[in-house]
Amino acid sequence: MTVFMVRRLMQSVVVLLVMSVIVFLGVFAIGNPVDILISPDADQMERERAIKALGLDLPIWEQYFVFLANAARGDLGRSFVFNEPALRLIFERMPATLELAGTAVVMSLVIGIPLGLYAGLRPQAATSKGIMAGSIVGFSLPTFWQGLMLIMVFAVMLGWLPSTGRGQVATFLGIKSSLFTSDGLAHVILPAFNLALGNAALIIRLTRAGVRESLLQDYVKFARAKGLSNQRVVGVHVFKNILIPLVTVIGLEIGGLIAFAVVTESIFAWPGMGKLIIDSINQLDRPVMVAYLMMIVLLFIAINLVVDILYSAIDPRVRLQDVKG
Amino acid sequence: MTAPLVTLVPPPKIETPFRRLVSEFMESPLAVVGLVVLTIILLVAIFAPLISPQNPYDLAKLDILDSRLQPGSKSMDGMTFWLGTDGQGRDMLSGIFYGLRTSLAVGVFSGICAMMVGMAAGLAAAYFGGRVETLIMRLVDLQLSFPTILIALILLAVLGQGIGKIILALVIVQWAYYARTIRGTALVERRREYVEAAVCLGLSKPRIIFGHILPNCMPPMIVIGTVQVASAIALEATLSFLGIGLPITEPSLGLLIANGFEYLLSGKYWISFFPGIALLVTIVSINLVGDQLRDVLNPRLRK
Numbered sequence: 001m002t003v004f005m006v007r008r009l010m011q012s013v014v015v016l017l018v019m020s021v022i023v024f025l026g027v028f029a030i031g032n033p034v035d036i037l038i039s040p041d042a043d044q045m046e047r048e049r050a051i052k053a054l055g056l057d058l059p060i061w062e063q064y065f066v067f068l069a070n071a072a073r074g075d076l077g078r079s080f081v082f083n084e085p086a087l088r089l090i091f092e093r094m095p096a097t098l099e100l101a102g103t104a105v106v107m108s109l110v111i112g113i114p115l116g117l118y119a120g121l122r123p124q125a126a127t128s129k130g131i132m133a134g135s136i137v138g139f140s141l142p143t144f145w146q147g148l149m150l151i152m153v154f155a156v157m158l159g160w161l162p163s164t165g166r167g168q169v170a171t172f173l174g175i176k177s178s179l180f181t182s183d184g185l186a187h188v189i190l191p192a193f194n195l196a197l198g199n200a201a202l203i204i205r206l207t208r209a210g211v212r213e214s215l216l217q218d219y220v221k222f223a224r225a226k227g228l229s230n231q232r233v234v235g236v237h238v239f240k241n242i243l244i245p246l247v248t249v250i251g252l253e254i255g256g257l258i259a260f261a262v263v264t265e266s267i268f269a270w271p272g273m274g275k276l277i278i279d280s281i282n283q284l285d286r287p288v289m290v291a292y293l294m295m296i297v298l299l300f301i302a303i304n305l306v307v308d309i310l311y312s313a314i315d316p317r318v319r320l321q322d323v324k325g
Numbered sequence: 326m327t328a329p330l331v332t333l334v335p336p337p338k339i340e341t342p343f344r345r346l347v348s349e350f351m352e353s354p355l356a357v358v359g360l361v362v363l364t365i366i367l368l369v370a371i372f373a374p375l376i377s378p379q380n381p382y383d384l385a386k387l388d389i390l391d392s393r394l395q396p397g398s399k400s401m402d403g404m405t406f407w408l409g410t411d412g413q414g415r416d417m418l419s420g421i422f423y424g425l426r427t428s429l430a431v432g433v434f435s436g437i438c439a440m441m442v443g444m445a446a447g448l449a450a451a452y453f454g455g456r457v458e459t460l461i462m463r464l465v466d467l468q469l470s471f472p473t474i475l476i477a478l479i480l481l482a483v484l485g486q487g488i489g490k491i492i493l494a495l496v497i498v499q500w501a502y503y504a505r506t507i508r509g510t511a512l513v514e515r516r517r518e519y520v521e522a523a524v525c526l527g528l529s530k531p532r533i534i535f536g537h538i539l540p541n542c543m544p545p546m547i548v549i550g551t552v553q554v555a556s557a558i559a560l561e562a563t564l565s566f567l568g569i570g571l572p573i574t575e576p577s578l579g580l581l582i583a584n585g586f587e588y589l590l591s592g593k594y595w596i597s598f599f600p601g602i603a604l605l606v607t608i609v610s611i612n613l614v615g616d617q618l619r620d621v622l623n624p625r626l627r628k
Contacts, residue, residue: 015467018467019467133355136609136616137605137609139612140555140559140605140608140612141605142559142562142601142604142608143563144562144563144579145582145597145601145604145605148585148586148589148601149598149601151589151590152589152594152598155590156589156594163590255471255472256472259474259475262475262478263567267586278478278567281478281569282568289479289482293475293479296471300470300471304470
């Protein structure tokens with residue numbers, strides 16, 4: 001276990017370094033921030049001073065090492081646009097995104113598992129066929145259009161839910177979140193549902209496939225022969241075994257949710273990281289883009305690690321060893 | 326001596342692999358519906374200039390007085406806008422036909438390119454092994470651990486806008502899926518006896534790879550291909566919607582939907598609604614066909 005963790009951490013550092021080079025070079029290739037940040041009527045002296053202040057006069061590899069040295073100290077540069085540390089900007093927006101993604105995960109589980117169980121236990125029922133057809137539509141729906149339609153129906157036509165912003169935010173146990181106020185909750189429903197729908201469809205299909213597969217297994221037949229109640233067979237024996245694929249997919253999908261939050265956040269004007277990255281791409285705000293990407297890489301590495309550890313907790317057959325090769 | 330024996334008892338209908346595939350495919354009515362709808366969509370996209378009531382990008386034909394008309398209303402010169410008009414007085418139906426053309430062209434073309442790049446990389450990895458394989462597969466792993474939308478977003482930010490650039494971005498985003506799949510299949514196929522036989526015959530490496538291994542790796546590639554084309558279309562629409570995809574001169578369905586966003590809050594739903602339906606129907610029908618193809622082409626499910 002310890003060996004596994006150490007190896008994984010070392011691998012993660014390598015991935016981070018590789019990504020930092022790719023991201024830095026990639027982002028460096030985008031336009032010249034000088035043209036955007038310095039007013040066109042600034043004279044040559046002012047221009048040069050500004051370039052020097054931003055460190056843009058150094059050769060690119062030197063800029064990279066300055067960036068790396070600063071990054072090691074937790075300083076990913078200052079935003080050209082906001083003139084604030086890029087990392088702080090991201091940390092300011094991160095809770096909103098995590099809150100949205102977290103709510104979406106819970107929503108997709110609450111929708112997906114029961115429907116998937118139903119469809120798996122009664123594969124021939126008309127309702128099950130309906131659920132499966134719905135799930136195909138569910139993950140074919142383009143997130144952005146689905147978001148617009150949700151706004152159209154629930155905000156414009158019915159007027160039930162607000163469609164923009166995060167609403168009121170309250171602090172509870174030191175965490176600031178809009179989940180603690182009724183206004184905030186009303187605001188989170190539409191965007192979270194929008195984000196959750198595609199995943200819910202995926203979870204339905206996975207759960208159904210898992211249920212159908214494990215119902216044929218000997219241990220289920222044995223449990224039935226023992227005279228266990230249907231509830232116990234499904235709730236304990238079947239459910240435990242469909243958890244394994246579910247955990248993997250949910251773990252991987254959390255990353256996807258955070259990424260796809262970019263779209264949902266722009267539609268619902270949700271003040272999260274996704275909106276920040278779109279704005280900084282448009283404004284060529286390099287430090288924010290680099291910082292955002294590095295944070296995402298870190299987040300993904302962390303998620304993958306947690307999924308692997310959860311895996312071994314759920315399935316004792318899996319041993320956390322380093323795999324050769 | 327064996328040849329005449331075979332011709333003596335000709336079966337009434339020869340069961341070719343292709344016929345078997347067709348009849349198995351037809352077993353699912355949903356997939357057949359998907360295939361029919363997809364064919365219609367393809368025809369519409371190909372013949373868009375011939376069947377559209379209006380050329381939506383000929384500014385001379387547009388009348389600003391016709392803008393934001395409800396579905397079914399008549400234009401100043403008596404034409405009916407079955408699906409309404411957008412902010413510039415453009416017929417939505419024609420806009421959707423042309424948009425489908427762009428969206429499908431971008432999706433299919435980038436899918437084919439990604440498949441070729443992915444196949445080359447995956448086959449190389451499987452055939453040469455060693456360092457080549459490690460390098461290619463590590464790259465694949467690294468790329469697949471990030472959501473496609475993020476990679477595409479960054480690429481387009483780096484590359485800038487344009488139809489060629491979005492295709493390039495889609496190819497870069499998607500090649501890894503093909504590469505991983507074909508490597509897996511090719512590794513299995515490589516150890517088959519027919520490959521050994523080809524080696525014994527002294528055939529050249531390229532001939533073995535492309536003439537013998539590749540054709541046997543095609544079934545899973547076709548399945549991945551359909552799914553990936555659907556996701557390429559969706560991704561392109563998403564990026565165009567965010568304003569970093571196709572330029573306004575080449576409007577795809579995503580851009581049409583984005584144009585309707587500002588009118589949505591005032592209840593003018595049709596500008597976003599109908600292009601979205603077209604997009605949805607396209608993606609669903611491709612997925613339905615792909616779903617059935619997966620079952621039909623999967624050797625493990627073969628009866």
